Amino acid sequence: MSTFTELGLRAELLQAIEALGFEQATPVQSETIPILLEAKGQTDMVALAQTGTGKTAAFGLPLLHMLLEDGEPSAKNRPKALILAPTRELCVQISTEMEKYATETGLRMLAVYGGAAMRTQITAMKKGVDILMATPGRLLDLNRQGQVLFDDLEYIILDEADEMLNMGFWDDVQEVLKQAPEGRNIWCFSATLPKPIDAMTKTLMNEPVRVQIGQRNSGTATVTHTVFVVPKEHRYSGLRRLLDSAPGLYGMIFCRTKIETQELAERLVAEGYTASALHGDLSQQQRDLVMQSFRHKRVKLLVCTDVAARGIDVQDLSHVIHFGFPNDTESYTHRSGRTGRAGKSGESWALINPMERRKIAFIQKMIQREMLQSPLPTRDEVLARQVSHFAEEFAAHPEAPEVIKPLVEAVMPRFEHMTSRELIERFFAAELHELVQHYVNEQAEVPSVRAQKDRKERGGDFEDRGPKRQRGMDSPAEQRFAINIGESHGFTWFSLKDFLRETVRLGENDVQGVNCGADQSYFNVPESRVDDVQTALNGAQVKGVEVKLDAVDDQVGRFERERGPRNDRFGGGRPQGKFGDRGGYQGGRGGYQGGGGGGYRGSNDRGGSSDRGGYQGGGGGYRGGSSDRGGYQGGGGGGYRGGSSDRGGYQGGGGGGYQGGGDRGGYQGGAGGAGYQGDKPRGGSWTQRQESPDWARGGDDRADAFNRGASDTSFGGGDRKPRLSSGGKPGFGGKPAFGGNRFGGGPGGKPSFGGGKPGGRKRL
Structure with a gap:
């Protein structure tokens, strides 16, 4: 490696580098900086290096050097250099680093990204900007408004180009490159080189110099990889054992899903660890607060998803923990590469269940490093x-x-x-x-699974496991409550949690296990605060609703649904209760309070007489029975694209079907009205039908053209295209205008499009 003084950088930049305490350049800096300085702004470059290898300085320092050599300030709204980054976090991070390098240069910089006020960014652009850091979406928004012009661009840097591709920004990136003037320099920095990026380097770049640091996807030599195989039901206990075995640990814990991320972070916080969750359901402001706490080490554990962590660069991480292997083995490299940087050692720990062991060989081959399989530390x-x-x-x-x-x-x-x-x-x-x-x-040691344990020996691992929730994370002394407010009252997961904390004056970590439903939500509080919660909330008025609070079992209202017996392929479904049994594959879905209905691939394609059954007796089938979802309290109706109505009527109201007669039928006996693409999509009331027979028959100025599928259209029958209709008079519950079901027949006349026989179950 070279020292920065040997690279030929200007004195202003060397002074800033010295003030930051840097002496030795990293390999990617040693390779790229001399090439870019020697070319004097007349070369394109593709540099492949892993995240955390010092890429910002590798392109930032030569960029500053070139702009200082040029000496001409940028014009209003016309930056000379553009740095594109995939996420707001990375954009801000690049801006922060560049400002440190440019303290003695006088160059003007600005970062623009979504989630921040556009007006402020526009005002700053009008003052003149030499280097613009931007996310693709916000950049194009400003460009389309004429607030950022690409006419004077001399340098375009793509940082984390593969991440921009993965996140769906590649079309935006290419649009920017195509608008840039001829002769501009493009420097592409990426960890990998997928085919779309490789194609871009051949079409939009001019014979780029290629630099590759290390082998693609290879692991960092300073990172030690260890795998702990633990039965899934003991995974959280195993994680706690690992965390406690490494006092002073500062790291990231990666999970596969947002729900798992949130629940894991909540459990850790409840048990005294300084942890925060980072996932896609957080607002930008919440993400900023989480990252600020993590970077300043007020929070030592960041529990996150792969998507939410993209573009985040945090120094001095001691550990990366995989709470299960990622679905994409390449993501393992990106995760692990966040530790062991700048020559420091790092640990990558994977806590996996026995079924994931097959991935170990693939990952070892990819990172070209051995993964040590180790038992968990003992209590002693x-x-x-x-x-x-x-x-x-x-x-x-x-x-x-x-x-x-x-x-x-x-x-x-x-x-x-x-x-x-x-x-x-x-x-x-x-x-x-x-x-x-x-x-x-602790009852017993957390069982570790031996590295080469035979499958037959594992037979007992999965027996007598208990309910799914009990197989997850151990629960402290808490009480779970159901509360009759939720998303329909304007709450989100976070706002409900904040509301509970503020109303009851609970501590920061007292509200856990929040599940915000449509009209009912659930949460946990410590048993010591139960009286406070009940006193503050029961009977309170919230957005016009009188709050009702009920203590429930800890398993109620959790994110994950319970499953039926594994060997009951045709039943399964939810436990018996208010909403009935939905059933499983080739089983019945059932209705609400007695509504009938066949199952998937039952007597019809999702229904015998109904898809999901009707409410208190209404019925109907999906693409084949009497109706789609049936009527309310007995309302009849035809099927989707085939019967008398889409969803049937309310308390007896009939109706034509979708693309047949009425859309949803009438109200209390009202006519179905003309159907979708006819007239009056929901029909009229009984009174309106008596007073206006033309309306009842769909007979306005479009009636002849669109509504009449047969010679005498009664209460909303008819077909937009009469020539395709082969049914009889549709009438009120009579034969449908389409004369049956396109996809398998239903009640009524002959199939109109050569579908199956009436009552059949031909698949779509």
Whole structure:
């Protein structure tokens, strides 16, 4: 590696680099900077290097050097250099680093991205900007408004180009490149080179210089990879064992889903860890607060999804933990590459279940590193590491300040009867009380699965597992509540959590396990706060609703649904209850409070007499029975594209079908009215039908052209295209205008499009 002074950079830049404490350039910097400086702004480049290898300085320093050499300031709304990044976080991060390098240059910079006020960005652009950092979407928005012009662009840098492709921004990127003037320089920095990017380098770039640091997808040499195989039901306990075995750990925990991310973060916080969740359901402001806390190490554990973590670059991470292998093995490399940077060592721990072991060989081959399979630390090992860590911190602590000494003197008589050993033992016991208590009370060691355990030996691992929720994360002493407010009252997951905290004056981590439903939500609070919650919330008025609070079992209202027996292929479904049994594959869906209905691939294609059954008796089939979803309290109706109505009528109202007669039928006996693409899509009331027979028959100025599928259209029958109709008079519950079902027949006349026989179940 070279020193920065050997690379030929201008004095202003070397001064800033020295102030930042950098001396040695990284491999990607040593390779790219001399090439770009020597070309003097007359070359394109493709540089492949993993995340965290110093790419920002690799393109940022030569860019600053070139602009200083040029000496001409940019014109209004016309930047000379553009740096494109996939995410707001990376855009801000690049801007922050570039400003540090440019402290002595006088160059003007601006970062523009979505989620921030556009007016502020427009005002800054009008003052003149030399280097513009941007996300593709916001850049094109400003360009279309004439607030950012590409006429004077001399340099375009694509940072994390593969991530922009993965996130769906590649069309925007190519639009920017095509608008840029001839002769501009394009520098493409990426961890990988997918085919679309490789194609772009051949069509939009001019014989680019190619630089590759390390082999593609290879793991960083400073990262140690360890795999812990644990039965799925013990995965959280295993994670806690790992966290406790590494005092001072500062890292990221990757999960596959948003729900798993949120639940895991909540459980960690409830048990005393400083953790935060980062996933796609957070607003930009919430993401910023989470990342600010994590970067300043107020939060030591960032629980995140792969998508939410894209573009995030945090220094000095000691560990990356995989809460299960990612679905895409290439993501393992990106995850692990976030630790072990700048020559420091890092740990990549994968906590997997036995079924995931088959991926180990693939990942080892890809990263070209051995993955050590190890058992979890024992309880004694965890406690020994905690005591050793605390002893080191205690011994290294500076002498007590003067203000403390007289206070200690006052309490010394309480300890005079103790020996020094006894005093130290009690001090350690007090400091590590909660941790010791947890491991002393733990029923048994968390079972690790041996690396080469035979499948037959694993037979007992999956028996007697209990309910799914109990197989997940251990629960502290909490009470779960159901509350009759939710999304229909304007709440989201976060706003409901904030509302509960503020109304009851709960602590930051007292509200856990929140599930915000449409009209009912669920949450957990510590048992010590149950009385406060009930007093503050029961009977309170929230957005016109009187709050009702019910204590429920801890399994109620969780995100994951319970499943029926695994060996019951034709039943399964939800447990019996208010909403009936939906059934499983080739089973019945059932209705609400008795509504009938066949199952998928039952007597019809999703229904015998109904798809999902009607409410209190209404029926109807999907593309084949009497109606799609049936009527309310007996309302009849035809099927989708075939029967008398789409969804039937309300309390007896009939109606034509979708693209047949009425859309949804009438109200309390009202006529179905003309159907979709006819007239009056929901029909008229009974009174209106009596007073206006033309309306009842769909007989306005479009009636002849669109509504009449037969010679005498009664109550909303008819077909937009009469020539295709082969049914009889549709009438009120009579034969449908389409004369049956296109996809398998229904009640009524002959099939109109050569479909199956009436009552058949031919698949679409």
